[in-house]
Amino acid sequence: MLRSLIVAFIVYFALVSYKENPSTTYISQYKEIAISEMHRTGIPASIKMAQALLESGAGQSSLAREANNHFGIKCGGSWNGGTYYLHDDDYNSKGQLIKSCFREFSSSFESFIAHSEFLVTQNRYAFLFNYDHQDYKAWAKGLKKAGYATDKAYPKKLINIIEKYQLYFLDDAGVEDFSPDLAMQDSEIATRKNKTHFEYPSYSPGDATETTIAQNKRSERKRMRSDSNKTYHIVGLGETLSEIAMIYSLEENALRLRNRIPKDAEPLKGERIHLRKKISLIKRPKFTRTPEFDGLAAQEDFIF
Template sequence: MIKKIVLLFTILILASCSSGKPAIATTKKAAAVQKPRVAATKKPAYSKPTAKNYPSSNNTTEVIQSTSKTVVTSDLIHNYVLQYKDIAIGNMQKYGIPASIILAQGILESGAGKGDLAVTANNHFGIKCHKDWLGESVRHDDDSAQECFRKYPEAAESYRDHALFLVGKNRYATLFTYEKDDYKSWAKGLRAAGYATDPNYPDKLISYIERYNLHQYDCQVTGKNYTPISKTTTSPTKSTTPVKSSNSNSNDPNLYEVQKGDTLYSISKKFNILVDELKQKNNLTDNALSIGQKLKVN
């Protein structure tokens, strides 16, 4: 009897163990099925590509020749105007200098902010040291080699000093008798007062004002209606025609008559050639020049 009970108990235990095995196997299989879903959550999210900025099809290139030779684009000049127009308007309101003239001079003298003096000294108007300058300075080739130019901590200081320079010098007093928005008279008056030696200086300023509609900022100050200039104006900075003296009797465009104050260096800058090349063309053995002397420049 006891043997039968033990045998029955043993059979029940064995049956119990065998019935548990499928449940364990099923659990492992279910766990394996879950793995792909976990991996799917690690897939990186899709990011939409951003559009690229491409140059404008009307982005033309030109060379600005002032205290340094700078290659610029029309887009670069537009950006320069947008960056400094508010300062120019403020200076017009405070000092009476046309904003259009301020911006045009800034474009020309600084190469739209990319010229050597603008980059190294924040000097946007080519103002030299002169005797009354007590600030920092840099040396740069211009009418003569290694001339002293003013250096500023930031471009805004150059704009302010430009205004004070015109207001504080007696030779520019005539400028302030013109209408505030008469940019053509101001452009010619600056050259007549000796701001620049380039005889084409007024035409260059006027060209920038009319090509880039800088006169609109004068009108913002005066309250006058502004009418955009529709005519196409060719940049005088692209001209390769030599500048002739007004009192020269020569009809040869390849000759230049030496004027008072001219040096070989200033003439070489004016016609964009090297001093050594100028000397070689004219068989010069030294740097001596005489007024009225005719030089080959092409």
């Protein structure tokens, strides 16, 4: 009886401790933007989340709390937005430590997007996008090699965070729920990898005429372009990835991953969609998209 009470006591406090862990709370809060940015830019969600956890102290740093800056992004010469100053690693000509200028963002999500743009637009990070987005170890070491951080232990710290909280599962995910306390077995991983994360268009039974027309168009296109040896497809006017996938008997999600096109986005007319292999970020087709993060819809469509 006493032993059972002790076990129950230990389990209870373990659960309480887990629920109060700021890192797991932080992961739950920002996992969707990390995954969404992975699909948009190719930066592994595990890497982005690990960097955010490390740089912001799981959102507890003053920079994160007061300036919505979760990655320690400094102002730089071209920044004309809000600023936040604190002592970091900048010195004046006399060797005295001075306050550094950091960017201030209107929301935490802006910070996550700015981090993506920082990596995508800097030439020194270009080689990282040749790595598989699931190879978090290569990315962690590559960031150090590119000069992202001066700390020699930076790659090891990122890898430890990723493995401690099983963030590598985010790299397999679409924008869906993820619980960092769930340890998946190999069979579950296989199931997750084969799961389609994007919603397919649906038609109401009352739209019989529109449905028939759409089906006829798809059938015609399929007959015209059924060559399984084709490696790419040129997007027609109003054509969606769902329709292109049906033409070639492919999964829409697979096309999105291969062409780095995020959820709720469609390629522009005349763009080349690669059918057989994943392309590099610089070859990604242009697309239109209305980003929605944490339920906040954008006011306009963006073209990337």
